[in-house]
Every structure is written in structure tokens, then in C-alpha cells.
Amino acid sequence: xxRSHERRSDGDRxxxxxxxxxxxxxxxxxxxKATWREEWVVHPGxxxxxxxxxxxxxxxxxxxxxxxxxxxxxxxxxxRVDYHKAAMPGDVIxxxxxxxxxxxxxxxxxxxxxxxxxxxASGRGTYFxxxxx
Numbered sequence: 001x002x003r004s005h006e007r008r009s010d011g012d013r014x015x016x017x018x019x020x021x022x023x024x025x026x027x028x029x030x031x032x033k034a035t036w037r038e039e040w041v042v043h044p045g046x047x048x049x050x051x052x053x054x055x056x057x058x059x060x061x062x063x064x065x066x067x068x069x070x071x072x073x074x075x076x077x078x079x080r081v082d083y084h085k086a087a088m089p090g091d092v093i094x095x096x097x098x099x100x101x102x103x104x105x106x107x108x109x110x111x112x113x114x115x116x117x118x119x120x121a122s123g124r125g126t127y128f129x130x131x132x133x
Contacts, residue, residue: 029097030065032057036091036115049087051121054112055079058123061094062108066127069101074127077105081123090115104130 034057042050059079067073096110106129112121 029095030061030068032061032064032094032096034092034094036089038089041089046086047089049089049092051081051083054083054087054092054121055081055123057092057094058096058110058112058121059125061096061110061112062123062125063127065096065098065108065110066101066106066129069098070129072132074106074129077126077128079123079125081121083121084119087112087114087120092120099124102129104128 036049040049040053041047058081059076062079063073063076092115093113094110095113096108099107099109106127107124108127109124110122111119112123114120
């Protein structure tokens with residue numbers, strides 16, 4: 001797996017992206033690049049990406065934002081996803097951040113952008129963050 005870093009500054013916030021599906025932790029969250037795959041197509045004639053794939057990427061990004069803070073992944077309790085436009089073939093970028101880090105439950109949100117930078121989906125999840133026994 002090759003690593004390729006891209007850095008950019010958005011005002012006061014600096015983010016980092018890493019190729020090959022690896023997550024990095026910028027100041028206020030994480031960013032994940034998911035490389036598009038042909039198997040993601042739900043409708044061969046229209047070629048848009050299946051919503052379940054987008055939801056899974058949102059879930060993973062939100063979970064990783066919490067995992068980056070806790071040092072371990074956590075199970076999803078609840079996930080809500082909103083679809084803003086069809087995601088056509090091309091890599092997607094997920095940006096996620098922790099909204100609330102609690103002793104039992106935590107909340108994180110993620111935004112999913114297409115290769116043109118357009119928002120295609122967003123979501124918010126609740127995760128079980130109690131210490132393992």
C-alpha cells in the first residue's frame with residue numbers, strides 16, 4: 001500500500017488526506033479517501049453508487065474519528081444517513097469529527113464528498129464507548 005499525503009489549509013483548519021483508505025487525524029477530526037470500485041455500482045445504466053456503500057463509509061469515518069481519540073474502534077449503536085446527490089464513479093472523501101465523547105456513548109458526524117468536492121451524503125452516529133471489561 002503506497003502512502004501519498006496531501007495537505008491543504010481551509011482558513012484556520014488544516015486537514016490531511018492519505019491515499020489507500022488510511023485515516024489521518026487533522027486538528028478537528030479525520031479524513032478518509034475511499035478509492036472507487038466498479039462493484040459499488042447499483043444501476044448499470046445510470047452508474048451511480050449504492051447508498052449502502054456510502055452509509056458504510058460514513059459509519060467507518062465517524063467510528064474512526066472516535067477511535068482516533070480512544071485508541072480503539074467502537075461498535076455503532078445508531079446511524080442516520082442523509083443522501084444529498086447521486087455519487088457517480090470516482091473516489092470519495094469522508095471528513096468526520098467527534099461531536100461528543102462520553103464514558104458510555106459518543107456521537108460523531110461525517111460528510112462524504114465526491115471527486116469534484118460536492119457533498120453526496122452526510123451522517124451522524126451514536127457509538128458505544130464504555131471501557132471494555
